[in-house]
Amino acid sequence: MDIVVMARALFGTSLGFHIIYATIGVGLPVMIIIAEVLHFIKKDPDYALMAKRWTKGFAILLAVSIASGTIVGVMISLLFPDFMEIVGQVIALPFQMEIFAFLIEAVFMSIYLYAADRLPPTLRLVSIISVALGATASAILITDVHAWMNTPAGFNITPDGEVTDVNTWAAFFNPSFGVTAIHVTLSAYMTVAFLVASIAALRLMRRKITKAERAYHKKALTIALYFGALMSLATAINGHETAQMLHEYNPRKLAAAEGLFETQRYAPLSVGGYTSLEDQRVKYAVEIPYGLSFLAGDRLDTEVMGLNEWPEELWPPLYVHILFNVMVGIGTVLILIAFIALFWKHVLKKEFPSWLLATLVVSGPLAMLAIEAGWCFSCIGRQPWTINEVLRTDEAATKSNSVGFLFYLFMTLYITLLFVTGFVMRYYFKRNPVRKDLDAREA
Amino acid sequence: MEASTLAITILWSLLFVYSILGSLDFGAGFWGMIYGKNEEKSASQIANRFLSPTWEVTNVFLVIFVVSVVTFFPFATTLLSNVLLVPVGLGVLLLTIRTTFMVFQHHADRYKDLLRLTSGFTGLIIPALLVSILPITLGGFVSFENDYPRLQYGELLTHPTLYMHILFGLSTELFISAIFLMDYAKEAEDWNAYDTFRKHSLWLGPVSIAIAMLTIGTFPGEASWIVDNIQEHWVAFGLSLLFFIIGYAFLFIRKKDGRRGLARPAVIMVGLQYAVAIYAYGAAHLPYLIYPDITIAEGFTNPDTFYQMLIVYAVGFGILIPAFFLFWRLFLKDRRYLKQE
Ligand code: HDD
Ligand code: HEM
Numbered sequence: 001m002d003i004v005v006m007a008r009a010l011f012g013t014s015l016g017f018h019i020i021y022a023t024i025g026v027g028l029p030v031m032i033i034i035a036e037v038l039h040f041i042k043k044d045p046d047y048a049l050m051a052k053r054w055t056k057g058f059a060i061l062l063a064v065s066i067a068s069g070t071i072v073g074v075m076i077s078l079l080f081p082d083f084m085e086i087v088g089q090v091i092a093l094p095f096q097m098e099i100f101a102f103l104i105e106a107v108f109m110s111i112y113l114y115a116a117d118r119l120p121p122t123l124r125l126v127s128i129i130s131v132a133l134g135a136t137a138s139a140i141l142i143t144d145v146h147a148w149m150n151t152p153a154g155f156n157i158t159p160d161g162e163v164t165d166v167n168t169w170a171a172f173f174n175p176s177f178g179v180t181a182i183h184v185t186l187s188a189y190m191t192v193a194f195l196v197a198s199i200a201a202l203r204l205m206r207r208k209i210t211k212a213e214r215a216y217h218k219k220a221l222t223i224a225l226y227f228g229a230l231m232s233l234a235t236a237i238n239g240h241e242t243a244q245m246l247h248e249y250n251p252r253k254l255a256a257a258e259g260l261f262e263t264q265r266y267a268p269l270s271v272g273g274y275t276s277l278e279d280q281r282v283k284y285a286v287e288i289p290y291g292l293s294f295l296a297g298d299r300l301d302t303e304v305m306g307l308n309e310w311p312e313e314l315w316p317p318l319y320v321h322i323l324f325n326v327m328v329g330i331g332t333v334l335i336l337i338a339f340i341a342l343f344w345k346h347v348l349k350k351e352f353p354s355w356l357l358a359t360l361v362v363s364g365p366l367a368m369l370a371i372e373a374g375w376c377f378s379c380i381g382r383q384p385w386t387i388n389e390v391l392r393t394d395e396a397a398t399k400s401n402s403v404g405f406l407f408y409l410f411m412t413l414y415i416t417l418l419f420v421t422g423f424v425m426r427y428y429f430k431r432n433p434v435r436k437d438l439d440a441r442e443a
Numbered sequence: 444m445e446a447s448t449l450a451i452t453i454l455w456s457l458l459f460v461y462s463i464l465g466s467l468d469f470g471a472g473f474w475g476m477i478y479g480k481n482e483e484k485s486a487s488q489i490a491n492r493f494l495s496p497t498w499e500v501t502n503v504f505l506v507i508f509v510v511s512v513v514t515f516f517p518f519a520t521t522l523l524s525n526v527l528l529v530p531v532g533l534g535v536l537l538l539t540i541r542t543t544f545m546v547f548q549h550h551a552d553r554y555k556d557l558l559r560l561t562s563g564f565t566g567l568i569i570p571a572l573l574v575s576i577l578p579i580t581l582g583g584f585v586s587f588e589n590d591y592p593r594l595q596y597g598e599l600l601t602h603p604t605l606y607m608h609i610l611f612g613l614s615t616e617l618f619i620s621a622i623f624l625m626d627y628a629k630e631a632e633d634w635n636a637y638d639t640f641r642k643h644s645l646w647l648g649p650v651s652i653a654i655a656m657l658t659i660g661t662f663p664g665e666a667s668w669i670v671d672n673i674q675e676h677w678v679a680f681g682l683s684l685l686f687f688i689i690g691y692a693f694l695f696i697r698k699k700d701g702r703r704g705l706a707r708p709a710v711i712m713v714g715l716q717y718a719v720a721i722y723a724y725g726a727a728h729l730p731y732l733i734y735p736d737i738t739i740a741e742g743f744t745n746p747d748t749f750y751q752m753l754i755v756y757a758v759g760f761g762i763l764i765p766a767f768f769l770f771w772r773l774f775l776k777d778r779r780y781l782k783q784e
């Protein structure tokens with residue numbers, strides 16, 4: 001493989017790995033806050049136990065999230081130096097602010113983890129809220145850089161590559177920042193809610209389980225379902241706005257997402273299938289008439305641009321249509337699952353049947369898959385540009401011939417770490433099952 | 444002051460903070476490994492108790508340093524990243540292994556030994572990789588092929604200065620961490636650990652100074668510019684040596700209870716010793732980031748962006764100071780944490 005491809009693959013995989021842990025790092029503190037607050041209101045010790053056990057899991061995952069974050073932070077400079085040269089002049093602020101967000105998170109996380117028993121309850125709540133604020137702020141700030149890459153603003157560039165007229169705040173508040181930041185935050189919250197639901201559902205499917213355990217897991221599942229339902233709905237509504245942002249600022253990406261070749265009004269939305277270059281259309285898709293026009297502009301007669309407006313070498317890979325569909329499809333399915341489960345609980349007032357529990361078990365991994373698909377869509381859909389219409393990826397990437405060697409090393413690392421974290425989580429929670437904690441409380 | 448000089452001064456300050464925090468962190472990992480198994484267990488407990496809540500904060504300082512380099516000196520990234528891809532890449536790879544294993548060690552006690560060995564060994568290898576960057580900046584190890592910078596691995600790996608730099612880094616790391624952990628053990632009133640760390644400070648101090656001086660002697664021929672500059676700054680280096688001598692002397696003072704060593708003053712003196720030395724070395728390194736290819740003025744971002752970044756720094760640290768204070772109270776001062784079983 002050539003060096004540029006290797007550099008892209010190495011960076012993409014590193015981010016894909018980081019995002020798994022980072023997403024949990026953004027969402028889980030919020031779940032812990034909810035449990036802490038419920039404990040504060042209801043005085044039910046189950047919620048305190050929940051907060052404690054989630055914090056343990058969080059501590060294990062946080063190590064990987066920080067370590068892999070350090071990797072991507074260093075790697076972005078190493079692998080895309082010409083990109084960072086522009087970033088340093090134009091959009092350095094969010095990068096720097098992000099670090100202070102990390103510091104806040106790191107300091108308060110240590111306090112919450114290692115000093116919880118020495119703190120009064122209010123200070124404990126303040127600590128975990130600071131953790132959540134730090135994590136969300138860091139996600140929003142790094143997303144700002146990403147948003148700026150999609151809709152660059154706040155500078156001019158001369159033909160020989162010199163950056164002039166820098167306006168840092170115009171770059172900071174670039175056109176897609178708002179919607180994108182909200183989308184990333186909401187989707188992270190929703191993903192963690194479904195992950196928690198997955199684990200609770202998995203436990204509830206066990207036959208040998210005491211009454212106290214059942215009550216405990218049901219409470220966890222209820223929190224997760226409410227929060228998940230709310231967040232998935234919000235994600236979808238905001239996703240609609242994100243698509244409209246694309247329509248306005250990045251029509252090439254929207255055209256690729258929908259496999260639309262000819263510019264047209266009353267454009268249909270193609271669900272599923274794959275984009276065929278020869279046939280210039282999406283094959284094997286279900287077409288919703290006028291759907292795309294409506295998605296893009298809230299009107300059936302909105303004109304949507306097709307890929308043929310651009311020369312073919314400026315098209316992103318056509319498979320981004322699949323990535324986009326995976327994200328949107330999973331988003332829709334998860335909304336349904338959450339609301340069906342809540343309907344079962346509150347309207348039918350019945351126990352969850354095992355098919356529903358089994359569906360809930362897969363909901364968390366599905367949400368994570370949607371996150372991965374969404375990011376890959378967003379980054380790959382920007383190709384061949386790294387900074388949209390400013391800097392091409394092959395210009396931005398390093399030319400160092402050591403990339404290949406590092407690529408294999410890091411792949412090995414990621415695969416190993418995925419297994420090792422899984423193993424440590426299992427090992428720890430097997431040795432410290434809920435029952436043990438519940439029994440300890442009884443005694 | 445020139446904006447670019449201010450920027451490099453901030454960068455050196457961050458480097459100073461990270462080199463101290465990093466020495467403590469990596470050194471504590473190493474001591475934790477050495478004393479993990481045998482009868483002097485309390486030395487290892489002290490090291491680990493310090494390490495548990497602090498590694499995250501230390502790690503963030505590494506990230507601040509990296510981000511500051513590329514945002515303050517964006518025009519240097521192309522050169523720096525091409526030349527440093529492998530050492531820095533390997534460094535973060537090992538750092539990941541270390542961080543994760545160190546945390547996992549608390550959750551999977553059956554594998555403690557393996558995990559402890561990992562964190563101890565990486566506590567030596569990572570600093571070695573990081574200090575190997577220093578000789579690269581001195582000149583003579585970077586060449587250009589069709590305008591494209593390449594690190595001359597062959598020359599670097601066979602040059603004695605690389606190995607002296609590594610020795611220098613390791614002896615410094617172990618000295619700083621030993622003397623600091625001695626003070627930490629005193630706070631915890633763990634006299635067994637105190638004696639262990641004092642013993643190590645005693646031999647590591649002079650050794651680290653001797654190695655530092657010998658290292659300058661091995662600088663490559665291309666680095667005569669910095670040797671000249673170092674001689675010009677002899678006052679500062681002399682002051683640094685003086686701080687060392689005073690700090691070292693504090694280790695021998697006998698107190699009322701019959702114990703030897705004034706731990707806190709000794710730590711402060713050693714801190715000053717390194718602060719002065721790092722700034723003096725930094726001043727001697729000017730105006731080059733990498734000799735002779737790039738100077739700080741050539742690498743510097745535009746001043747407007749830089750001043751906005753300064754505001755972010757000021758606000759950021761302003762918010763954080765109360766948090767650091769709470770942190771210090773809880774982990775470096777609170778007897779309930781220090782003396783737990
Ligand atoms: C649980 C995850 C999840 C779910 C269910 C959704 N999204 Fe999403 N989406 C993301 C997670 C995500 C993401 C991973 O967070 C992305 C990647 C980059 C970004 O800014 O957010 C994203 C990007 C992203 C983009 C591209 C933005 C860009 O490239 O600038 C669009 C147009 C949408 N989303 C639209 C939607 C729609 C219409 C959804 C309807 C249900 C939807 N998303 C559900
Ligand atoms: C939207 C995607 C991302 C999200 C949601 C995210 C979120 C997070 C979170 C929650 C952490 C843990 C922070 C802590 O506890 O200290 C983290 C660590 C980190 N992330 Fe990411 N991140 C994302 C992408 C990136 C990218 C693209 C970069 C680099 C360019 C990056 C750089 C870092 C760094 C350097 C750290 C480690 C900071 C430390 O040492 O604590 N992240 N990230």
Ligand code: HEM
Pocket residue numbers: 008009011012013015016018019076080083142143145146372375376379380382383385386387393396
């Ligand atoms: C965390 C989730 C993310 C994932 C899974 C992800 C995925 C990817 C992938 C697969 C690529 C390679 C694209 C290609 O070359 O075909 C890529 C490139 C890149 N991404 Fe992202 N990305 C994420 C977030 C971010 C963020 C938050 C930033 C901004 C700070 C970012 C900046 C970049 C850059 C600079 C490149 C390389 C240049 C390019 O190929 O355009 N990514 N990413």
